[in-house]
Amino acid sequence: MSRENLVNPMLRLPEAELSPLGDGPPMRVWSGVTPVGCVLLHDVGCEPCAGYLRRLRAAAVLSGKEVRAVVCGPGQGPAHLLVAEPPAEALVLAFADPQRTMTAALGLPPPAWLVADRWGAVLVQRSAGDTHDWPDPGEIADWITFAATQCPECQGEAY
Protein backbone atom coordinates (compact mmCIF):
# COMPACT_ATOMS: atom_id res chain seq x y z
CA MET A 1 0.00 0.00 0.00
CA SER A 2 1.43 3.39 -0.94
CA ARG A 3 0.20 6.80 -1.91
CA GLU A 4 0.78 6.27 -5.62
CA ASN A 5 -2.07 3.77 -5.50
CA LEU A 6 -4.46 6.51 -4.52
CA VAL A 7 -6.79 7.56 -7.30
CA ASN A 8 -8.65 10.74 -8.14
CA PRO A 9 -10.49 11.58 -4.90
CA MET A 10 -13.49 12.75 -6.92
CA LEU A 11 -14.06 9.25 -8.24
CA ARG A 12 -17.16 7.88 -6.57
CA LEU A 13 -19.18 4.71 -6.60
CA PRO A 14 -22.38 5.10 -8.61
CA GLU A 15 -25.70 5.55 -6.82
CA ALA A 16 -27.36 3.11 -9.21
CA GLU A 17 -29.07 0.08 -7.71
CA LEU A 18 -28.13 -3.38 -8.93
CA SER A 19 -29.95 -6.69 -8.55
CA PRO A 20 -28.37 -9.20 -6.16
CA LEU A 21 -27.43 -12.54 -7.68
CA GLY A 22 -29.94 -15.08 -6.59
CA ASP A 23 -32.73 -13.16 -4.97
CA GLY A 24 -33.72 -9.83 -3.47
CA PRO A 25 -34.67 -6.32 -4.56
CA PRO A 26 -32.18 -4.03 -6.31
CA MET A 27 -29.94 -2.08 -3.96
CA ARG A 28 -26.92 0.19 -4.02
CA VAL A 29 -23.71 -1.82 -3.76
CA TRP A 30 -22.36 0.33 -0.91
CA SER A 31 -24.25 0.87 2.30
CA GLY A 32 -22.85 4.26 3.27
CA VAL A 33 -22.20 2.93 6.76
CA THR A 34 -18.70 1.50 6.47
CA PRO A 35 -15.95 1.37 3.83
CA VAL A 36 -16.50 -1.18 1.10
CA GLY A 37 -14.26 -3.44 -0.94
CA CYS A 38 -15.61 -4.30 -4.36
CA VAL A 39 -14.48 -6.65 -7.10
CA LEU A 40 -15.65 -6.44 -10.70
CA LEU A 41 -15.92 -9.89 -12.22
CA HIS A 42 -16.46 -11.37 -15.64
CA ASP A 43 -19.68 -13.23 -16.06
CA VAL A 44 -20.40 -16.20 -18.28
CA GLY A 45 -17.62 -18.70 -18.68
CA CYS A 46 -14.96 -17.10 -16.50
CA GLU A 47 -13.73 -19.59 -13.96
CA PRO A 48 -10.85 -17.37 -12.70
CA CYS A 49 -13.34 -14.69 -11.68
CA ALA A 50 -15.69 -17.18 -10.01
CA GLY A 51 -12.69 -18.74 -8.30
CA TYR A 52 -11.69 -15.39 -6.83
CA LEU A 53 -15.19 -14.86 -5.50
CA ARG A 54 -14.92 -18.25 -3.81
CA ARG A 55 -11.55 -17.22 -2.36
CA LEU A 56 -12.97 -13.98 -0.99
CA ARG A 57 -15.88 -15.79 0.63
CA ALA A 58 -13.41 -18.11 2.34
CA ALA A 59 -11.15 -15.29 3.55
CA ALA A 60 -11.34 -14.97 7.33
CA VAL A 61 -9.44 -11.68 7.05
CA LEU A 62 -12.52 -10.17 5.38
CA SER A 63 -14.91 -11.36 8.07
CA GLY A 64 -17.03 -8.50 9.36
CA LYS A 65 -15.99 -6.23 6.50
CA GLU A 66 -18.26 -4.98 3.74
CA VAL A 67 -17.27 -6.73 0.53
CA ARG A 68 -19.19 -6.74 -2.72
CA ALA A 69 -18.80 -8.64 -5.96
CA VAL A 70 -20.23 -7.14 -9.11
CA VAL A 71 -20.63 -9.52 -12.01
CA CYS A 72 -20.37 -7.40 -15.16
CA GLY A 73 -23.10 -9.06 -17.17
CA PRO A 74 -26.49 -10.70 -16.67
CA GLY A 75 -25.18 -12.77 -13.77
CA GLN A 76 -25.60 -16.22 -15.19
CA GLY A 77 -21.97 -17.36 -15.16
CA PRO A 78 -20.10 -19.50 -12.64
CA ALA A 79 -20.28 -16.82 -9.95
CA HIS A 80 -24.04 -17.23 -9.92
CA LEU A 81 -23.67 -20.80 -8.72
CA LEU A 82 -21.67 -19.72 -5.67
CA VAL A 83 -24.56 -17.75 -4.26
CA ALA A 84 -26.36 -21.00 -3.51
CA GLU A 85 -23.46 -22.12 -1.31
CA PRO A 86 -23.61 -21.11 2.35
CA PRO A 87 -21.33 -18.19 3.22
CA ALA A 88 -17.95 -19.26 4.49
CA GLU A 89 -15.91 -16.73 6.47
CA ALA A 90 -16.87 -13.51 4.72
CA LEU A 91 -20.30 -12.38 3.63
CA VAL A 92 -19.64 -11.21 0.09
CA LEU A 93 -22.82 -9.91 -1.50
CA ALA A 94 -22.84 -10.45 -5.25
CA PHE A 95 -24.68 -8.39 -7.84
CA ALA A 96 -25.39 -8.58 -11.55
CA ASP A 97 -24.56 -5.50 -13.58
CA PRO A 98 -25.88 -6.18 -17.08
CA GLN A 99 -25.68 -2.49 -18.04
CA ARG A 100 -22.06 -2.31 -16.80
CA THR A 101 -22.95 0.64 -14.60
CA MET A 102 -19.88 0.23 -12.42
CA THR A 103 -17.46 -0.01 -15.33
CA ALA A 104 -19.02 3.07 -16.96
CA ALA A 105 -18.92 5.13 -13.76
CA LEU A 106 -15.36 4.23 -12.85
CA GLY A 107 -13.79 3.63 -16.26
CA LEU A 108 -12.83 0.23 -14.93
CA PRO A 109 -13.53 -2.96 -16.89
CA PRO A 110 -13.42 -6.36 -15.19
CA PRO A 111 -11.45 -8.06 -13.82
CA ALA A 112 -10.69 -5.34 -11.28
CA TRP A 113 -11.02 -4.38 -7.63
CA LEU A 114 -11.44 -1.22 -5.59
CA VAL A 115 -11.93 0.06 -2.08
CA ALA A 116 -14.12 3.07 -1.30
CA ASP A 117 -14.77 4.91 1.93
CA ARG A 118 -18.19 5.01 3.60
CA TRP A 119 -19.15 8.01 1.45
CA GLY A 120 -18.46 6.08 -1.73
CA ALA A 121 -15.25 7.91 -2.60
CA VAL A 122 -12.87 5.50 -4.26
CA LEU A 123 -9.49 5.32 -2.49
CA VAL A 124 -7.87 2.72 -4.70
CA GLN A 125 -8.84 0.84 -7.82
CA ARG A 126 -6.79 -1.59 -9.80
CA SER A 127 -7.25 -3.78 -12.83
CA ALA A 128 -6.40 -7.43 -12.31
CA GLY A 129 -5.50 -7.57 -15.99
CA ASP A 130 -6.11 -10.24 -18.58
CA THR A 131 -4.12 -12.68 -16.45
CA HIS A 132 -6.50 -12.27 -13.47
CA ASP A 133 -3.69 -11.13 -11.20
CA TRP A 134 -5.92 -10.73 -8.12
CA PRO A 135 -4.59 -9.33 -4.85
CA ASP A 136 -4.44 -11.42 -1.73
CA PRO A 137 -7.71 -10.86 0.17
CA GLY A 138 -5.58 -9.46 3.00
CA GLU A 139 -4.59 -6.54 0.77
CA ILE A 140 -8.24 -5.62 0.28
CA ALA A 141 -8.80 -6.01 4.03
CA ASP A 142 -5.88 -3.65 4.72
CA TRP A 143 -7.33 -1.01 2.41
CA ILE A 144 -10.73 -1.30 4.07
CA THR A 145 -9.10 -0.81 7.46
CA PHE A 146 -7.16 2.15 6.06
CA ALA A 147 -10.36 3.66 4.66
CA ALA A 148 -12.04 3.34 8.05
CA THR A 149 -9.40 5.53 9.66
CA GLN A 150 -9.49 8.26 6.98
CA CYS A 151 -12.17 10.77 7.78
CA PRO A 152 -12.25 14.01 5.79
CA GLU A 153 -14.70 15.49 8.31
CA CYS A 154 -12.34 15.14 11.23
CA GLN A 155 -8.87 15.32 9.65
CA GLY A 156 -8.06 11.65 9.80
CA GLU A 157 -9.20 10.77 13.28
CA ALA A 158 -10.97 7.46 13.53
CA TYR A 159 -14.59 7.79 14.44
Ligand SMILES: [Zn+2]
Ligand atom coordinates in the same frame (compact mmCIF):
# COMPACT_ATOMS: atom_id res chain seq x y z
ZN1 LIG B 1 -12.58 -13.18 -15.41
